Structures are given as structure tokens and as C-alpha cells.
Amino acid sequence: MASEQTTLTVPGPNGDREMRISSPGRVLWPELGLTKLDLARYMVDVGEAFISANGDRPVALQRFSENVEGDQFFSKNPPKGTPDFIRTVKVVFPSARSHPMLVLDEPAAAVWAVQMNTVVFHPWPSLAGDTDNPDQLRIDLDPQPGTDFDDAVPAALALKEVLAEAGLACFIKTSGNRGLHVYAPVEPTREFLDVRHAVIAAARELERRMPDKVTTAWWKEERGKKVFLDFNQANRDRTIAGAYSPRALANASVSCPISWDELESISPKDFTILTVPDRLKTVGDPWAGMNANPGTIDTLLGWWDHDLKAGLGELPFPPDYPKMPGEPPRVQPSRARKPD
Structure with missing residues (x-):
């Protein structure tokens, strides 16, 4: 017996493509009964905005063997059988090894x-x-x-002011869960470590302004009931869910771009694969044109240098990274040896 499958017509810059979907009835979100075909149709509906935000970039795929409650794995190498129309690009990883990653163009x-x-x-x-x-x-x-989403909102608004003082316009989206992601388009003239230092500089400045609300503490035991400013997401090969990407959560939520004017009136639960297509039709894409006027991180790097001179040094890197220059000891504070 032939396996169940269907075909979707997907418009794109090179015309329509007929894309096969096998096991279209497989349920991905058990609580809602949403299927693989539902997800594929969502990607067709949001396709233009999705590619505008995530296209022309190396992309890792978070894949699931059955449904979002089951086993998962990350694909960084292109899967076998990648169609000819999907290109790849070779990238260098923190280990100094390199291999190709997928690039989505349509x-x-x-x-x-x-x-x-x-x-x-x-x-x-x-x-x-x-x-x-x-x-x-x-x-x-x-x-x-x-803490919760409502605690992240004032932190995001204050961060917008910090970045504006550094000469950067920024955009915002829900994480798809309880958090928020702030993006600032910048000229691609600095490497990852510089951008990481710029992020740390902005995060430290926000921490000075909101010491009881936000933290840059890497160790969970030191964060308290605050919003963590995750500077390590700025490292090479560290990524967050892309704009308009679904999340593997029970409510089929989406990491959704919003306008700053909406921020204080929305809930991340508002944005799912069922609701975002209609939102795009009625509200449009808040990130349209976000790359028209990129800024620079020069001012933030000046803040970084100022903090270095004031005794604020490097912060911890992810545990799978090689030991980095100036990095503090990678040991949980409560387990660190106390001086005699």
C-alpha cells in the first residue's frame, strides 16, 4: 500500500513549486490536534515574511521524530535528499571545524x-x-x-532606550514562550566576539538602570527573580528561534514580530500557527524594511572598553566553547573553592 501523502503548491520568486508532504495527518501538537499538513500550510501562508526575516542565512533545523512532546534533534548539516533548489554555505564553528549549512531562499x-x-x-x-x-x-x-512575560516588557522598553543612545534602531518579537527577543540591524563589519562584547555592554548598562529587575549573571543560582539578559546568544553558532518560526510548545505558539506600540497590550499566547497568518494579512509585517538603515556597534564597543577599564571583564562562555581569553573560571559559584 502506498504511503499517505499530499502535494502543496508553494508560490515563490521562481514560480510555483509542487512540494510533497508525506504523512500529512501526523499530529505534531497533540493537545490541539494540529498536523504536519497544518504546519506546512502555515509555512505557505507566512512564507514571504518568513523568508524576509530568515532567508539568506545559515539555518539549523530543530526536527522531531514524532510530535513536539517526543524525541528531537538539531540538523546543522544538510539532510540527505536536499532538493537542488536549496543551497548551502560553509560556516566555521567554535571548534574551528567547518561544514555546510542550509540556506533558505524561498x-x-x-x-x-x-x-x-x-x-x-x-x-x-x-x-x-x-x-x-x-x-x-x-x-x-x-x-x-x-518572573514572567510582564516582567520582560518594561525591560525591553528600557533596552530600546539604551540601544537608541548607542545609535541603534531596534525591533522586537515574542520568543514564543515567556520572553522577548530584541534585534538591532548592524553593518556586518565586526566579527562575533565584537558583537558579543557589544551585547554585554548594552546588557550591563540596562542592569545598572534596572538592578532589581534584570541581570547578566550567567549562573542560575545568582540570577534571582529577574529577567536574564542572555549575552551568550550572541556567540558564533548560538541561535534563537527565527521570526515567524513555530515553537515546540503545546499551544503551537510562534515567535512573532510585533511593533513597539503593541508590546504593552499583547500576550505571547495570542500568536500561534492558527492566528499569525490572519495577523499578517490585517496588520502586516512589523519587520518589513528593518534592514534599510543598519547601524554600527562602535558606541557599544566604547562602553565595553570603559567597563573593562573600570574592572568589569569578560563573562563566561557556553560550556562547549574552548577556554576564551580573559574568561572567568567555569565553575558554579557555590562549588568554587574558597580561599584558605
Whole structure:
């Protein structure tokens, strides 16, 4: 017996493509009964905005064997059987090894990724033509236990002011869960470590202004009931869910771009694969044209240098990174040896 399958017509810059979807009835979100076909249709509906935000970048695919409650894995190498119309680009990883990653240039490529059981898309902050120099400064506002989305909102508004003082216009989206992601388009003239230092400089300045509300503490035991400013998401090969990407959460939420004017009146629960297509039709894409006037991180790097002279040094890197120059000891504070 032939396996169940269907075909979707996907418009794109090179005309329509007929994309096969096998097992279209497989349920991905059990609580809602949403299927693989529902997800593929969502990607068709939001395809133009999705590619505008995530296209022309190396992208990792978060794939699921059955549904979002089951086993998952990340694809960084192109899966076998990648269609000829989907290109790749070679990138260098923190280990200094390099290999190709997928680049999505049209909605049909995203639909094919769904066919390969992708739910969440993780684009790099750099373009395929210059993978070593990010063109986006990204800051992840992550509410810690005891805080929630409503705590991230005032932090995001204050961060917008900080970045404006540094000469950067910024854009915002929901994380799809409890947090917020702030993006500032920048000229791709600085490498990842510089951008990381710029993020730390902005985060430290926000921490000085809101010491009881936000934190840059890497160790969870030191964060308290605050919003964590996750500076390590600015590192090479560290990504967050892309704009308009679904999330592997029970309510089929989407990491959705919003306008700053909306921020204080929305709930992240408002944005799902069922609601975002109609939102795009009625509200439009708040990130349209976001790359028209990129800024520079020069002012933020000046703040970084000032903090260095004041005794504020490097912060911890992710545990899988090689030991980095100036990095403090990688040991949980409560387990550190106390001086005799």
C-alpha cells in the first residue's frame, strides 16, 4: 500500500513549486490536534515574511521524530535528499571545524524542511555571503523563575532606550514562550566576539538602570527573580528561534514580530500557527524594511572598553566553547573553592 501523502503548491520568486508532504495527518501538537499538513500550510501562508526575516542565512533545523512532546534533534548539516533548489554555505564553528549549512531562499525551502519534520527554525545572525560578521545584534530577554512575560516588557522598553543612545534602531518579537527577543540591524563589519562584547555592554548598562529587575549573571543560582539578559546568544553558532518560526510548545505558539506600540497590550499566547497568518494579512509585517538603515556597534564597543577599564571583564562562555581569553573560571559559584 502506498504511503499517505499530499502535494502543496508553494508560490515563490521562481514560480510555483509542487512540494510533497508525506504523512500529512501526523499530529505534531497533540493537545490541539494540529498536523504536519497544518504546519506546512502555515509555512505557505507566512512564507514571504518568513523568508524576509530568515532567508539568506545559515539555518539549523530543530526536527522531531514524532510530535513536539517526543524525541528531537538539531540538523546543522544538510539532510540527505536536499532538493537542488536549496543551497548551502560553509560556516566555521567554535571548534574551528567547518561544514555546510542550509540556506533558505524561498518559501518552498521552508515547506521542504517541514516535510523533513522540522518544527523550529534557528537562523544565524549573519548572512550567507559573510557568515563571520553578524548583521544583527540580538538580545534575548529570558524571564527567570518567579518572573514572567510582564516582567520582560518594561525591560525591553528600557533596552530600546539604551540601544537608541548607542545609535541603534531596534525591533522586537515574542520568543514564543515567556520572553522577548530584541534585534538591532548592524553593518556586518565586526566579527562575533565584537558583537558579543557589544551585547554585554548594552546588557550591563540596562542592569545598572534596572538592578532589581534584570541581570547578566550567567549562573542560575545568582540570577534571582529577574529577567536574564542572555549575552551568550550572541556567540558564533548560538541561535534563537527565527521570526515567524513555530515553537515546540503545546499551544503551537510562534515567535512573532510585533511593533513597539503593541508590546504593552499583547500576550505571547495570542500568536500561534492558527492566528499569525490572519495577523499578517490585517496588520502586516512589523519587520518589513528593518534592514534599510543598519547601524554600527562602535558606541557599544566604547562602553565595553570603559567597563573593562573600570574592572568589569569578560563573562563566561557556553560550556562547549574552548577556554576564551580573559574568561572567568567555569565553575558554579557555590562549588568554587574558597580561599584558605
